[in-house]
Amino acid sequence: MRTAFHKIKAIQKYKELDIYLKNADYFDIKTIEGDIDLRSFISGMLSYYPWWMVSLYRIREIIVAILGLVHHEKPETLPSIKPEDLSFEPGDNASFFIVRDAKEDTYWVAETPEDKHLTAFFGVVAERSDQNRSRFQVFTCVKYLHWTGSVYFNLIRPFHHIVVRSMMKAGIKQCRATPRNSFNTVT
Template identity: 80%
Template sequence: MNMIQKYKEFEIYFQNADHIDVKTIESDIDLRSFISGMLSYYPWWMIFLYRIREIFVGILGLVRHDKPETLPSIKPEDLSFEPGENASFFIVRHAKEDMYWVSETPEDKHLKALFGVIAEKLSQNLTRYHVFTSVKYLHWTGPVYFNLIRPFHHLVVWSMMKACIKKRQIT
């Protein structure tokens, strides 16, 4: 969290947050490749978790968002850094090339969630990535929903981080 606190412009993303988590990982890939790799990771088990999530959405009466016909694979050069533009199912809020990228989930009635990545350059060939999630509950269904998915949230984010690094090592 110390690295994130260096950016005063991020304070608004953590004010009154009900849940904040930060995960870190090191890699030799650039920020665009790291984020696009994370957002393009869809193993079968993650798709299965999203299907189970739909059950909770129905029971809690949450907003049902349109599902894409195909799961997007985002190339680094196609990843948007423009506030207001879409990147997968996220909306870009704040981004600076080679430094950070912050996005938000589409508007919901139960919670507001932000997802961001900060690149901390360690050397010419090594970067430490700080991946954060900030959640603000907007309705009583927010904590109910988030606490049901919380263990899977940690698993999904960590797996996305590791997968894009592993993919890079293989290619």
């Protein structure tokens, strides 16, 4: 099993990603493996929007109102993103994220819409494992801009872990139509 140090090293080997890690107040990294490419994995993650996530978003709206934070409209369902339609161009939208940096078959980083309380980056780094499968390092970096950012994020953080893990599994299942595709959650 790989240690947290090795997981972070997988991201830090791309110097262009340092800007997202620098001065982070919160950093999280999760790993999953599967027989799928980066583009398909991310499109599967971003197309996953079950009923329980809709419910969590409604609860989030209550927290946002109490803290006086920016309210972002979110549809009841999000359209599925086909792998070929997923943007790798900085500044383009990808679901409710804004693409910040990407390199085909290597990494993809996006940011949540602008808020006054925090800045959050979501990224995926892909590497081939020893079994010639893809290992995906999915990371979240949060930088607090105001005291409400810390309060808000610490309230939602337990759900953040559940949502990200579920999205990762959905990303692997994206191409389950072929018998070769499987997943193995490493951490």
